[in-house]
Amino acid sequence: xxxxxxxxxxxxxxxxxxxxxxxxxxxxxxxxxxxxxxxxxxxxxxxxxxxxxxxxxxxxxxxxxxxxxxxxxxxxxxxxxxxxxxxxxxxxxxxxxxxxxxxxxxxxxxxx
Amino acid sequence: xxxxxxxxxxxxxxxxxxxxxxxxxxxxxxxxxxxxxxxxxxxxxxxxxxxxxxxxxxxxxxxxxxxxxxxxxxxxxxxxxxxxxxxxxxxxxxxxxxxxxxxxxxxxxxxx
Numbered sequence: 189x190x191x192x193x194x195x196x197x198x199x200x201x202x203x204x205x206x207x208x209x210x211x212x213x214x215x216x217x218x219x220x221x222x223x224x225x226x227x228x229x230x231x232x233x234x235x236x237x238x239x240x241x242x243x244x245x246x247x248x249x250x251x252x253x254x255x256x257x258x259x260x261x262x263x264x265x266x267x268x269x270x271x272x273x274x275x276x277x278x279x280x281x282x283x284x285x286x287x288x289x290x291x292x293x294x295x296x297x298x299x300x
Numbered sequence: 301x302x303x304x305x306x307x308x309x310x311x312x313x314x315x316x317x318x319x320x321x322x323x324x325x326x327x328x329x330x331x332x333x334x335x336x337x338x339x340x341x342x343x344x345x346x347x348x349x350x351x352x353x354x355x356x357x358x359x360x361x362x363x364x365x366x367x368x369x370x371x372x373x374x375x376x377x378x379x380x381x382x383x384x385x386x387x388x389x390x391x392x393x394x395x396x397x398x399x400x401x402x403x404x405x406x407x408x409x410x411x412x
């Protein structure tokens with residue numbers, strides 16, 4: 189059983205629309221991450237979020253992306269004005285320090 | 301910029317055989333992780349290697365870390381079909397938070 193739950197499992201959206209991907213931890217954690225994996229390719233870091241603030245972000249995480257924890261529980265990734273190349277699996281993970289990061293089952297995002 | 305390279309990218313082997321997957325990285329680090337990914341699934345943590353000379357074993361898999369050579373290996377002993385999956389190594393930079401940089405993955409296919 190994953191230690192984080194992601195919804196939806198699959199999201200289909202028209203290009204240019206906004207999408208919100210959600211991550212819900214099973215237990216109370218402060219450190220979260222978003223990664224993406226384009227089909228058949230490697231996993232790429234997007235952003236880390238600690239104590240309700242962005243801790244690190246990659247070059248991929250530009251102004252099109254944002255993260256927040258609006259209700260103290262759900263951890264969301266928002267993608268504005270989606271593009272075809274945003275189609276990928278998006279994984280939420282939690283973890284801290286030297287411990288391995290534990291990944292959710294992912295959200296498959298398909299941009300049409 | 302940290303670069304992580306795995307080889308081979310694809311490995312087809314017979315059951316019962318031994319083989320090694322290699323993970324090279326470009327910048328000093330003593331935090332290296334191995335993950336397994338089944339098709340269409342999430343990433344499952346296999347090993348955490350935190351120091352030079354670290355060796356971890358679980359079943360038919362054994363991982364090691366040589367921080368001086370910036371090299372980690374994942375050795376497969378007497379492969380079985382159930383080990384068929386894609387294996388990723390991931391590196392976290394020292395004193396640089398918890399952002400993981402993944403290798404390109406090694407797709408392993410074990411034939412009966």
